Amino acid sequence: MADMKETWTTLASLLGTLAFCQTILRNVLPPQLRSASLKFLKRALGCYYSYCYFEITKNDGVNELYNAVQLYLSSFVSASCSCLSLSRAPNSSSTTFALTNNDCIADVFDGVSVQWEHVVIQSQSQPSRGEKRFFTLRIRKCDRERILDSYLDHIMDKANDIRRKNRERFLYTNSHGCWRQVPFKHPSTFDTLAMDPERKRDIMEDLRDFVAGKAFYQRTGRSWKRGYLLYGPPGTGKSSMIAAMANFLGYDIYDLELTKVRSNSQLREFLTNTSSKSIIVIEDIDCSVSLPKRLNAQQAAPRRAAHGGEDRNDNTITLSGLLNFTDGLWSCCGSERIFVFTSNHIEKLDPALLRSGRMDMHIYMSYCSYPALKILLRNYLDIEAEDLGEVVASELREAVEKANMTPADISEVLIKNRRNKGRAVGELLEVLKARAERNENGELREECQLNEVEQEEQEEQEKRALESSEDGSDFDDDSSY
Numbered sequence: 001m002a003d004m005k006e007t008w009t010t011l012a013s014l015l016g017t018l019a020f021c022q023t024i025l026r027n028v029l030p031p032q033l034r035s036a037s038l039k040f041l042k043r044a045l046g047c048y049y050s051y052c053y054f055e056i057t058k059n060d061g062v063n064e065l066y067n068a069v070q071l072y073l074s075s076f077v078s079a080s081c082s083c084l085s086l087s088r089a090p091n092s093s094s095t096t097f098a099l100t101n102n103d104c105i106a107d108v109f110d111g112v113s114v115q116w117e118h119v120v121i122q123s124q125s126q127p128s129r130g131e132k133r134f135f136t137l138r139i140r141k142c143d144r145e146r147i148l149d150s151y152l153d154h155i156m157d158k159a160n161d162i163r164r165k166n167r168e169r170f171l172y173t174n175s176h177g178c179w180r181q182v183p184f185k186h187p188s189t190f191d192t193l194a195m196d197p198e199r200k201r202d203i204m205e206d207l208r209d210f211v212a213g214k215a216f217y218q219r220t221g222r223s224w225k226r227g228y229l230l231y232g233p234p235g236t237g238k239s240s241m242i243a244a245m246a247n248f249l250g251y252d253i254y255d256l257e258l259t260k261v262r263s264n265s266q267l268r269e270f271l272t273n274t275s276s277k278s279i280i281v282i283e284d285i286d287c288s289v290s291l292p293k294r295l296n297a298q299q300a301a302p303r304r305a306a307h308g309g310e311d312r313n314d315n316t317i318t319l320s321g322l323l324n325f326t327d328g329l330w331s332c333c334g335s336e337r338i339f340v341f342t343s344n345h346i347e348k349l350d351p352a353l354l355r356s357g358r359m360d361m362h363i364y365m366s367y368c369s370y371p372a373l374k375i376l377l378r379n380y381l382d383i384e385a386e387d388l389g390e391v392v393a394s395e396l397r398e399a400v401e402k403a404n405m406t407p408a409d410i411s412e413v414l415i416k417n418r419r420n421k422g423r424a425v426g427e428l429l430e431v432l433k434a435r436a437e438r439n440e441n442g443e444l445r446e447e448c449q450l451n452e453v454e455q456e457e458q459e460e461q462e463k464r465a466l467e468s469s470e471d472g473s474d475f476d477d478d479s480s481y
Contacts, residue, residue: 068159186243194407223332232365235406264321380414402436
């Protein structure tokens with residue numbers, strides 16, 4: 001007991017001595033000298049440490065790296081921490097998770113483990129300045145040169161992706177010479193899009209490759225853009241496809257109405273005023289403006305002369321201007337942009353528009369197939385086709401392949417009967433069978449009409465052959481005299 005009492009007495013004396021020395025040093029040494037001494041001591045001891053530390057401070061101004069780290073850590077911090085700070089930015093639809101004060105979290109990049117700490121220090125010497133906030137990054141010294149720069153670039157890229165997905169997106173349209181915007185709230189996604197699943201996977205994979213292809217496009221000397229052509233009958237989901245692409249990528253949409261563009265120069269102005277990470281849409285390009293297939297100079301000159309040197313159409317957009325818009329020098333003013341064209345009649349488009357570099361991927365939006373019908377049943381009735389029974393499913397499969405109905409027509413049948421699933425399926429089956437029968441009868445009529453035309457042409461040819469043979473015999477009779 002006496003030894004324990006002596007130990008506590010010695011410890012108390014030591015603590016008192018340390019407190020006295022600290023008071024003396026604080027009163028005698030100026031703050032600048034104390035700060036310099038501490039830095040020197042840290043550097044001296046740092047030679048024996050295997051880690052190095054980096055501070056990323058929140059400045060009074062804007063420190064993009066600090067904001068990027070905060071967003072980056074929020075993307076996975078919710079799963080690994082028990083105490084979190086919640087926030088929501090303006091024009092954002094999602095809640096952001098963040099580290100609380102003086103909390104730590106580990107991360108792994110390129111096989112290297114790092115640690116982040118969020119530090120908040122209250123300013124005691126200058127209370128008016130509030131608190132100091134910063135992130136501390138701890139990395140092994142042997143890994144510093146290998147991953148530091150690439151890791152910070154990775155954080156910036158991820159933060160930009162998070163901002164783009166969380167921010168409110170807009171749908172732009174051209175009016176009176178400028179872009180006007182409205183919030184984009186279209187709910188279409190690739191999950192709800194009535195289309196063959198394999199085809200959708202191909203499109204999504206192509207979009208992923210495009211977004212991740214910055215280095216590829218730079219290495220190959222190509223502008224970072226891609227063109228898609230959506231073609232097919234009306235009502236097959238071309239507009240829904242565009243909305244699904246925008247929601248999948250988190251891009252804004254610029255809906256370019258060519259009838260409101262006065263000239264090629266204004267078309268270029270609209271292009272240069274679009275932002276990166278956007279989808280530029282030109283719908284119904286086959287009928288929105290008069291874009292005839294290219295004429296040679298001998299054909300074009302008489303037409304201009306007949307109309308006083310001008311075309312009849314007041315719209316002066318030319319095919320050449322549109323080609324330069326999609327694939328000329330002006331098209332590279334910006335990056336990570338997608339051009340989407342839609343058409344109901346691909347045969348009316350000039351081959352120059354269809355080539356790769358302008359319309360890289362051609363997507364045929366077909367009539368509703370059985371895989372697409374199963375998606376519609378799931379969307380509107382919340383049922384699987386297999387749950388309807390083998391007989392009904394088989395009848396639906398056979399009827400929908402022959403009916404040639406668009407997803408829009410089938411959706412309307414399901415929407416008006418969505419309160420009664422059985423009636424909805426029954427009426428849909430009746431409509432599909434009626435349409436399939438009508439198509440078959442129409443094909444038979446067309447075949448009969450075609451046979452009649454061919455028979456009439458054959459009779460006409462035989463009649464002409466007989467007449468020509470009679471004329472030949474008359475000529476022979478006349479020559480005999």
